[in-house]
Amino acid sequence: MNNDEHGGVRRRDLTVRIDYLADHLEAIPMLAEWHHAAWSSITPHLTVEDRVTGFRLRARRGGVPTGFVAVVQGAVVGLACLVNHDMETRQDLTPWLASVLVAAPHRRHGIGSALSDRVADEAFSQGFSRLYLLTFGRVTFYARLGWHVLEEAHYLGTSGTIMQRDRAGLLAASPRAT
Numbered sequence: 001m002n003n004d005e006h007g008g009v010r011r012r013d014l015t016v017r018i019d020y021l022a023d024h025l026e027a028i029p030m031l032a033e034w035h036h037a038a039w040s041s042i043t044p045h046l047t048v049e050d051r052v053t054g055f056r057l058r059a060r061r062g063g064v065p066t067g068f069v070a071v072v073q074g075a076v077v078g079l080a081c082l083v084n085h086d087m088e089t090r091q092d093l094t095p096w097l098a099s100v101l102v103a104a105p106h107r108r109h110g111i112g113s114a115l116s117d118r119v120a121d122e123a124f125s126q127g128f129s130r131l132y133l134l135t136f137g138r139v140t141f142y143a144r145l146g147w148h149v150l151e152e153a154h155y156l157g158t159s160g161t162i163m164q165r166d167r168a169g170l171l172a173a174s175p176r177a178t
């Protein structure tokens with residue numbers, strides 16, 4: 001990681017670029033390690049190598065799946081992906097925002113929001129009018145970005161929440177959990 005010795009970067013110095021993961025293939029093993037550290041308790045059946053394989057499949061420039069990375073001063077510091085499915089039990093819903101992850105020293109500078117918005121923009125520009133995500137405990141974060149709760153879900157032994165985001169301008173006539 002860059003900037004660790006400085007304890008992170010100040011917001012006014014922070015220039016974040018959102019690139020295709022396809023343009024940073026060298027970062028995939030590192031991202032797979034981060035992903036494993038964040039979610040191996042929920043997906044213990046996946047090895048780091050499995051996650052590397054999955055990210056390579058997402059290393060495309062457009063279409064589904066596509067991975068995006070956040071780059072700060074030349075270093076990859078975050079990831080978010082547009083994928084066809086993120087829950088084996090909800091094949092009826094597509095596409096999904098998945099694998100939103102920002103390196104700890106770079107959090108709370110708007111990078112996770114920028115990555116999530118980039119994935120939504122990609123989905124909408126491809127003609128999708130709605131996309132979905134599964135979160136374990138970050139409902140408020142996504143609600144601030146225009147996502148709504150669709151339903152609570154118990155998945156892989158963990159309680160989570162399925163959320164949806166509609167393309168701007170669509171009437172919010174979709175089902176909402178109460």
Ligand SMILES: CC(C)(COP(=O)(O)OP(=O)(O)OC[C@H]1O[C@@H](n2cnc3c(N)ncnc32)[C@H](O)[C@@H]1OP(=O)(O)O)[C@@H](O)C(=O)NCCC(=O)NCCS
Pocket residue numbers: 011038099100101102103106107108109110111112113114134135136138140141142144
């Ligand atoms: C969730 C995660 C991706 C957020 O990334 P991030 O870069 O910190 O996201 P942002 O900076 O855009 O927003 C995070 C918070 O910081 C706040 N924030 C953003 N810029 C800020 C700033 N300059 N100063 C203070 N706070 C700021 C946001 O309002 C947001 O608050 P909220 O969580 O109460 O809504 C990150 O914490 C992470 O990687 N967590 C581990 C993996 C994970 O849980 N991923 C989500 C899977 S569903």
